[in-house]
Each structure stands twice: as structure tokens, then as C-alpha cells.
């Protein structure tokens with residue numbers, strides 16, 4: 001069955017103590033509310049083990065923000081999939097637009113990251129989305145299609161069933177400019193139709209497609225009310241437990 005998911009991408013924020021406090025507040029808040037979604041926190045790599053300990057004792061799930069496409073070796077500063085697996089990390093964001101922009105990650109490289117995560121039993125949260133210029137030129141559907149084709153569509157059906165897709169229009173990330181519910185639904189339906197064409201409707205019905213980009217407690221409900229929007233990947237608003245929990249409560 002298709003899952004509703006709210007995932008928090010903390011990016012490069014919080015000290016260890018602040019991270020522990022935030023995760024604690026989220027876990028306590030989740031105990032008090034019966035949420036109709038799976039909740040994932042993606043803290044910086046340094047805090048994953050601490051966060052993973054919380055996941056053992058509660059309903060929270062933990063994801064990393066990035067992984068190396070290599071399994072091990074002389075890659076200073078990188079984190080490998082077997083390392084994530086060794087501290088029981090369940091998810092990993094792949095292809096966030098900040099990684100594409102600042103670290104020049106390519107679709108081909110992302111395909112390798114997806115593969116190595118699946119090899120180690122970690123579910124990729126695969127980010128796709130167009131920049132403003134591409135939307136203005138009306139090539140946003142082509143851009144997203146290419147991202148999916150080049151980084152995901154080499155997978156077989158079984159492998160693909162472990163993928164979560166996050167549509168994040170780059171012009172909406174951290175800008176306070178959210179895609180309208182209609183724009184989000186339109187792209188999500190398009191993504192689901194591509195998945196249906198490639199893998200069949202059983203797979204496309206089951207894949208969770210999250211929206212990301214200035215999602216907040218004020219707009220989450222109208223975004224999540226769309227039939228192909230199965231939750232959100234939340235940046236800024238995931239850094240305050242109260243806001244994050246409000247977003248996670250936004251499912252009807």
C-alpha cells in the first residue's frame with residue numbers, strides 16, 4: 001500500500017546537542033499524536049548513530065542526506081553505504097538539488113548512489129525537479145523525465161519498489177515560494193504516469209511521491225490533499241519540532 005511520508009532534511013544545521021534535543025522533541029510529539037504518516041528525520045551524517053538509537057525505541061525513521069557512490073577506500077570526507085547500514089540507517093536522500101548544484105552530481109553518478117544504497121538495503125529518497133529557467137521555458141516535464149530515466153529507470157521492478165521519489169522544484173527550495181497545489185499535483189501525476197509506463201500500474205500506485213520546496217504548517221494540508229502528493233520533504237520547517245509535527249499532522 002502507498003505510504004504517506006513526511007521527511008525532514010535538516011541539511012547542515014544544528015550542533016550535536018541541538019540535534020539530540022530536536023529528535024527528542026519529535027519523538028515525544030509523535031507519542032502524543034497518532035499521525036497518519038511515516039516520519040523520517042535526516043540529520044547530518046555525524047548524528048546518524050545517535051538518531052538511529054532513537055529509532056530503535058520509537059516510531060521515527062532515520063535517513064542520511066547523502067552517500068558516496070563508492071563502497072570504500074580513498075575518498076576523504078565521504079560516507080559509504082555500508083557505513084550507513086552498519087548504524088541501521090533506513091533511508092538516504094539522493095540527488096538533492098543542492099548536491100546537484102554545489103557538488104556537481106550528475107544523473108549518472110546518482111544512478112550509482114541509488115544502486116549502492118539498494119545493495120545495502122537502504123531506501124533512496126530520490127530528488128528530482130527543475131530550476132526556474134527550465135519552468136519558464138516550459139521544459140520542466142522533460143527535465144524531470146530525464147532525471148528519472150537516467151538515475152532510476154535502469155532498476156528492475158523489485159528494486160524500484162524500494163524507491164521514494166521527491167519532486168522538488170528548485171525555485172521553491174528555501175525561497176518561501178511554494179509550488180501551487182495544482183502545479184505539484186500536475187507534476188506528481190506526470191511522474192506517476194512515467195513510472196506506470198515503465199513498471200506498470202501496481203508499482204506506480206504504490207510508490208510514494210513527496211513534494212519539497214517551502215512546505216510549511218500553513219500550506220501542507222492543501223498540498224497533501226492532492227491525490228498524487230503522498231507527503232513532503234521538508235527543509236527549513238523541519239528544524240523546529242512544533243512546525244515539523246504540524247506538517248506531519250496535515251493528512252486528512
Ligand code: PGA
Nearest residue numbers: 173174213214234235236
Ligand atoms: P525547504 O527545503 O523546505 O527549506 O524549501 C526543502 C528541501 O530542500 O528538501
